[in-house]
Amino acid sequence: MSVYSSVKVRQIVRSLVGHYGEIAWWPGNTDVVMIGAILTQQTRWENVERGLYELKRRGLNTMHSLSSAKKADIEDAIRCTGFFRIKAERLQSLAAHVMESYGSVEQMCPIPTEILRTGLLSVKGIGEETADSILCFGFLRTSFVIDAYTERIVRCAGVKEKRKELKPLFESILPGDQKVYRQTHAHMVEYAKEYCGKKRCSECILVNLNG
DNA sequence: GACCAGGTCCTTG
DNA sequence: CAAGGACATGGT
Numbered sequence: 001m002s003v004y005s006s007v008k009v010r011q012i013v014r015s016l017v018g019h020y021g022e023i024a025w026w027p028g029n030t031d032v033v034m035i036g037a038i039l040t041q042q043t044r045w046e047n048v049e050r051g052l053y054e055l056k057r058r059g060l061n062t063m064h065s066l067s068s069a070k071k072a073d074i075e076d077a078i079r080c081t082g083f084f085r086i087k088a089e090r091l092q093s094l095a096a097h098v099m100e101s102y103g104s105v106e107q108m109c110p111i112p113t114e115i116l117r118t119g120l121l122s123v124k125g126i127g128e129e130t131a132d133s134i135l136c137f138g139f140l141r142t143s144f145v146i147d148a149y150t151e152r153i154v155r156c157a158g159v160k161e162k163r164k165e166l167k168p169l170f171e172s173i174l175p176g177d178q179k180v181y182r183q184t185h186a187h188m189v190e191y192a193k194e195y196c197g198k199k200r201c202s203e204c205i206l207v208n209l210n211g
Numbered sequence: 212g213a214c215c216a217g218g219t220c221c222t223t224g
Numbered sequence: 225c226a227a228g229g230a231c232a233t234g235g236t
Contacts (some may be wrong), residue, residue, distance in 0.1 A: 079232085081234095082232045083218090130219080217225090
């Protein structure tokens with residue numbers, strides 16, 4: 001990866017800390033984070049919260065309960081999050097993976113990050129972002145999440161690396177503190193929602209953050 | 212009505 | 225590999 005990109009990303013991360021400070025993000029237990037990570041695929045978080053509430057109301061807010069739930073019941077609960085049929089399927093696949101490979105969410109805790117990650121990626125419907133979100137926010141691992149927003153921001157700053165390269169790039173720059181991983185991802189999302197439209201950034205990130 | 216949302220998978224060129 | 229479509233509801 002280029003020196004330019006490293007410097008740029010460092011700069012962005014530092015600027016965002018100054019801009020936002022600490023923000024609370026994705027509170028909740030590991031099961032809920034796992035569910036939320038799937039529900040939020042291509043979906044606004046406000047709609048995800050409603051889906052999470054509906055699942056909880058039906059007692060379907062754990063991997064254990066989801067693993068034996070009827071698909072139609074899951075679908076009814078998460079209709080408001082969009083793509084509800086495919087997401088219901090993904091939740092069932094994830095729940096099955098957890099129960100069959102580990103027996104429970106608890107038993108996943110001592111497992112090394114890379115092993116968990118490989119397992120998660122083997123579940124149909126779980127890609128890199130969803131897997132890393134689960135690891136970072138559900139299991140508090142130092143696995144940085146790259147999403148469309150993060151990519152948009154670094155592109156805007158002139159970073160050319162492909163999406164695949166961004167995760168190692170960020171991880172080579174962030175300190176060991178896991179909390180920083182969560183904070184930084186949260187910062188990226190908040191900043192992008194505020195300043196970076198799909199088509200174009202309204203203003204350059206460096207203008208906003210350093211100006 | 213058009214456009215977008217904290218993706219992923221599958222099919223094509 | 226890159227690009228395009230499918231999946232679907234809800235908000236602006």
